[in-house]
Amino acid sequence: MTTSLFKNKKVFKEAYVKRVEEMFGKRFDETTMNEKYFTLATMVREYASNNWIETQGALKKSNQKQTYYFSMEFLMGRLLTNNLTNLGIRNLVEEAFDDLSLDLNEIEDKEADPGLGNGGLGRLAACFLDSIASLGYPGHGNGIRYRYGFFEQRIIDGYQVEVPDQWLQKGFVWDVRKENEAVDIPFFGQVRMLEDNGKIKYVHENAEYVKAVPYDVPIIGYDTKTVNNLILWSAEPARTYPQGINAAEYESNIRQISEFLYPDDSTDEGKILRLKQQYFFVAAGLKRIVNNHKEQYGTMENFHEKVCLHINDTHPALLVPELMRVLIDEEGYDWDTAWSITTKTCAYTNHTILAEALEKWPVRLLQPLLPRVFMITEEINKRFCLDLIDRYGEGHPKVTELAIIGEDLVRMAHLAIVGSFSVNGVAALHTNILKEIEMKDFNELFKGRFNNKTNGITHRRxxxxxxxxxxxxxxxxxxxxxxxxxxxxxxxxxxxxxxxxxxxxxxxxxxxxxxxxxxxxxxxxxxxxxxxxxxxxxxxxxxxxxxxxxxxxxxxxxxxxxxxxxxxxxxxxxxxxxxxxxxxxxxxxxxxxxxxxxxxxxxxxxxxxxxxxxxxxxxxxxxxxxxxxxxxxxxxxxxxxxxxxxxxxxxxxxxxxxxxxxxxxxxxxxxxxxxxxxxxxxxxxxxxxxxxxxxxxxxxxxxxxxxxxxxxxxxxxxxxxxxxxxxxxxxxxxxxxxxxxxxxxxxxxxxxxxxxxxxxxxxxxxxxxxxxxxxxxxxxxxxxxxSTDRTIEQYVEDIWHLEKIKF
CATH class of the missing domain: 3.40.50.2000 (Glycogen Phosphorylase B;)
Structure with missing residues (x-):
């Protein structure tokens, strides 16, 4: 049993030497530092797997509400040190390595930084995951498994030069590919309306499909049994190639979706790629959540009671119309019921007041790429504008200012605000600026929806x-x-x-x-x-x-x-x-x-x-x-x-x-x-x-x-x-x-x-x-x-309404 390998220093040391030799087929003293790192990390992941399995079992048994944190970035940092500490085995490993004349710090340095983020947005998401698990709550991350991440920076003659960040070059020990849970995500095509027993149905035809394959990364809490999931989606060619397109071109286009974080969006092609990325991980993540929920409960009636979908910045805002699409097209709910479930399920964190960071996507690009999602977004906008007209009167400038679609642009922040039950800022000053200046009209429209959750950091890292x-x-x-x-x-x-x-x-x-x-x-x-x-x-x-x-x-x-x-x-x-x-x-x-x-x-x-x-x-x-x-x-x-x-x-x-x-x-x-x-x-x-x-x-x-x-x-x-x-x-x-x-x-x-x-x-x-x-x-x-421990407790109390996992 893997758990017994860390029973004491002697047992671990013997098991580790044997495992290194078995994995790489050579004497221990001939193996490289990279090989020694890979073996240790593999053993640590296996050691955590018992708690990982137990956490999933406890959640199925207890029927607890869970949060899914959707973010374009998870700037995790190296995981070995964190996981050794959180599992309480770092001192044991360090002492064993001293006996083997190995420097644990040197071996930890062999781990590549996962290229899954850029700045504070992604680092906050990573800190959140650590605190959620360490506090014993059921909360999981959902993002993209970027092949190259942002970029590796070189300074040549004083200038920044970007080169691909090949963080996956030597493999990533911590994730587990879940091929059996892969899903197909549609782009382009047309939507046809059909009448079935007096009800209108919408069929998406001639779509180009992309296979989304999940990789699960264990998020290990500190001094607790809790091991949550970070689900990272990789874009791969679907089983059926679209007609009329070169196979090599199709594969290249598909792989770009999970290739780089934030591709250049100064061209239409770049904008389309970014939109593909955003819908890709939103639709894939939601499909898996819905499948698991229906397997557990057999109905979507209680979805909002058991699930909170958290939209981290505007990148995952398409969760709102995508959940509506699932509820209407796949589950057969009428609009009002679907909207009620959606707006009780989604919550949104605003991270900025900078205009350039409040995403707006051209209708001419979003409509052909996501035809059914755009139809639903249009309907959300139409109904919201009718509410605005009721409040302000026909022709009032606020109707056009607050609309979700305006000036041939889809305003993602507006979509997220209208479709969520909670909108939070991330510091007291920022939230006050949102409520009193930048989003003042929305704050007056939706009394009590805006709240503050000052950011934090995980002090353990x-x-x-x-x-x-x-x-x-x-x-x-x-x-x-x-x-x-x-x-x-x-x-x-x-x-x-x-x-x-x-x-x-x-x-x-x-x-x-x-x-x-x-x-x-x-x-x-x-x-x-x-x-x-x-x-x-x-x-x-x-x-x-x-x-x-x-x-x-x-x-x-x-x-x-x-x-x-x-x-x-x-x-x-x-x-x-x-x-x-x-x-x-x-x-x-x-x-x-x-x-x-x-x-x-x-x-x-x-x-x-x-x-x-x-x-x-x-x-x-x-x-x-x-x-x-x-x-x-x-x-x-x-x-x-x-x-x-x-x-x-x-x-x-x-x-x-x-x-x-x-x-x-x-x-x-x-x-x-x-x-x-x-x-x-x-x-x-x-x-x-x-x-x-x-x-x-x-x-x-x-x-x-x-x-x-x-x-x-x-x-x-x-x-x-x-x-x-x-x-x-x-x-x-x-x-x-x-x-x-x-x-x-x-x-x-x-x-x-x-x-x-x-x-x-x-x-x-x-x-x-x-x-x-x-x-x-x-x-x-x-x-x-x-500390994010304080931040998370406030999210739990005011927004997510979670209970600690019952083991």
Missing amino acids: WLLNSNPELSDLLTKLIGDGWIKDTMEFDKLMPYVTDEKVKKEFYDVKQARKTALAERIEREQGIKLDPNSIFDIQVKRMHEYKRQLMNILHIMYLYNRLKDDSEFRQNFHPQSFIFGAKAAGGYDFAKKVIKLINTVADIVNNDEETNSKLKLVFVENYNVSYAELIMPAADLSEQISTATKEASGTGNMKFMMNGALTIGTLDGANVEISEFAGIENEIIFGLNADEVNELNATGDYNPWDIYYKDERIRRVLDQLINGYFSNVQPDEFRDIYDNLLHNGDSYYVLKDFDAYINAQEKANKMYQDQDKWLEKALINIAKSGYF
Whole structure:
């Protein structure tokens, strides 16, 4: 039995050596680290399978309600470390490996990061799955098994270059192919209406079918029997090839559906591919859920009582019309009954107020691709508009503003709001903006539907696993109850002024900074001083996140260090670290990456100042890299334009690992400042009300700042006056024009003076280590609220209404 293999160190060690040799047909000492990793991961998955089976059995027996979390992204990170920890066998394995002269960390590093996501959306989904399982609730993920994921980032001559992320090249130990549960998904074709015993039926004919094959990944809870599922769908050719199409072309088109995350949608072909992806995993996931539900209960009457379908951002919004299609076309329900079930089953999380992120798909593309789903969407829109006319009157502008279909576009956020019983934002400020500004009319229409669920992070990955030194210190001081209840972090408060504890925490932070510095020097040849301030901004590259303001400030700082010897003497050394991927078609974001690397070449090689100022852009930032970066930060850069960042979760990871936030009052920064105390963060810049007022009045001219502030003028002129001798003179003209000629829409220049002052304050604060360490410890002590365990309990209480699995 696999369970007995982890009974004790001796048993495991013997079983492991034998298993490695049996799997690869050679002596243990001749096998590679990859082979040793693959064997260990396989044994761990098998060990968890008993709980996996028991969880599924318990759910069938108890008839409990379950949640299915539909998301385009699940940025899982490596699973071996997490699973060893959650199963409670990591120490045993580590001790056995010590006896075998193996380094468990080295073997864990052989696992590829699953390429299933890009940024915060996918990482949140992964944290949710961990907390759902660890808390013992029945909740499963549903997504796409991308063959290449987003992309692997290379930096060549300072430019981002995208290469395929071949994360599946060596296989993926953790998933199980369920060929017997594959389903066929139709695209294109026509819909024919038939009359059958006085009832209208709709038949989808001449469709091109795609086979959706599920791969189940076990989601193992911490110190619990619960093992939930992450279901990932792979697109493969259907058993019947469509007529009139070349077989090779058909297969190529099919495989593209699950090939890359977020294909370029600047062309019609790209838009169609994205729509295919979205419908593909929605329809496949729903079909499996419906099949299992009917097998269990024999009816769909109680579907909403036993199932919650959660729409994570607008990508899975087609769940609404697809569930209607299933209920009407396949189950024979009338419209009103189907709509009642649908709107009691679906819930929607809004992650943004950015217009470009609120998806709108052209009718001319969606209608031919999904003819029956579009017919249903049209009917939903027609009935909703009639309700709006009843409320506002014929011809009222709100009817067209709130319509699901308008200006020949299908507005996916509107579809998700109208078709769901719950709509939540992801931070208090974000939800208030939705309710009071961006979605105000919907909020008034659907009283009580909008609610807030502030995001969180799974502290087991982001502290317990990634920061063992801090974990040990916390456990020594407050016990290990925090691993299951992060509100126990508050027990740290009596220690924040303790000199011995501060010294121990300082040593913890230095160890983590040294580990990060060693990797950066090894991989990029840039030597960072662990005694310098590690000032870190790692997140998706986007204009509203204002990496541009950060690098322009570094240019200003370098100028001042060169010019002012007294300032240079009093300035504490500071190492600025960036990590980010820019979407392949996002040229401006890629230009900012080039600027960061161009500035780095200058400041890192200037012997007059490089003992005071260093700059590095880490290549191919991902979850595994983040696990090294988050514990090493002194200063957490959260400098988005107020009102633009829905929540942020990197800010929470940094906080929990003892970094101070330098940031605007945006997203969850507001709540971080409230919990830790604004005096323990460094807050600057325009607030939400001030940004909204500037947006409303249009009373902002960046040229005024350019002419008044010599510091800004000098930095901006350096972008275009030939200052950078190692690039073309016009290399950064787009950045200059964007800030001055195009209106500086994210208020980089408006907040620049405040940011300079905040940075000066941070540098001086750090020089009083006694006070700095106290503030850092307060941040840790007050970070418990930002665990996804708390977030999930709120989802369960207010939206999902789940009970813990009854074993």
